Amino acid sequence: MEKIKEIYLLGVGYNTTVFIDLAEQCGYKVVGLYHYADDRTGEIDHGFLILGSFSDLFNKDDLKGMNFLLTMGDNDERADVAKKIRAKGGITPVLVHPMAVVSRFAKLSDGVCVSTFSHIQADTCIGQDTIILSGVNISHNNIIGNSCFIGGGATIGAYTTVGNFVFVGQGVLTISSKVKHIGAYALIGAGALVTKSIESHDVVAGRPAKSIKKNNV
Numbered sequence: 001m002e003k004i005k006e007i008y009l010l011g012v013g014y015n016t017t018v019f020i021d022l023a024e025q026c027g028y029k030v031v032g033l034y035h036y037a038d039d040r041t042g043e044i045d046h047g048f049l050i051l052g053s054f055s056d057l058f059n060k061d062d063l064k065g066m067n068f069l070l071t072m073g074d075n076d077e078r079a080d081v082a083k084k085i086r087a088k089g090g091i092t093p094v095l096v097h098p099m100a101v102v103s104r105f106a107k108l109s110d111g112v113c114v115s116t117f118s119h120i121q122a123d124t125c126i127g128q129d130t131i132i133l134s135g136v137n138i139s140h141n142n143i144i145g146n147s148c149f150i151g152g153g154a155t156i157g158a159y160t161t162v163g164n165f166v167f168v169g170q171g172v173l174t175i176s177s178k179v180k181h182i183g184a185y186a187l188i189g190a191g192a193l194v195t196k197s198i199e200s201h202d203v204v205a206g207r208p209a210k211s212i213k214k215n216n217v
Helices: 016-025 054-058 075-087
Strands: 005-010 028-035 048-053 068-070 202-205 210-214
Touching: 005 016, 005 054, 016 028, 016 068, 028 054, 048 054, 068 075
Parallel strands: 005 028, 005 068, 028 048
Antiparallel strands: 202 210
């Protein structure tokens, strides 16, 4: 009999249940939650016990062999927590919803999550700890950086290199071959139509998308 895979979720918020669903659909048993602070320790959230804070978790001697799913939307925080987990021997598995499609020629790194009805096409590489929500299309021959967040219904056209820590809003469309790169820490507003490359730290919005300010500079 196959051993049941157990997983702990980090981050307790409005979208925690979305990640609980994903973990369970991927065959994991959620055995508990960790909150960023200690004020909710011992509470029950959607039937799951909040075991402690992130500090409580990292005070453990090691996390060897334990599986963790990070639910926070903040890219910097997710990257920092994932790094600490892996440094202590913890595992951040790739989770792909059974109703998502991932080409056998695509490569997904540790901590990547792919939600229902999303499609990762051939010869695309996705970096560590990137979150891909429902109904996303990542076209072929793309490179998606570490710790990105791609909102539901977005399409990233082919032949695009996306830097680390990029946030892509819901329903964004980038045009294949026209958008060569999206720089690190760029933020693309919901519904934007991206027709050219985006520089690092740019915040863009609109149809066509235009830069409106700089982000995290």
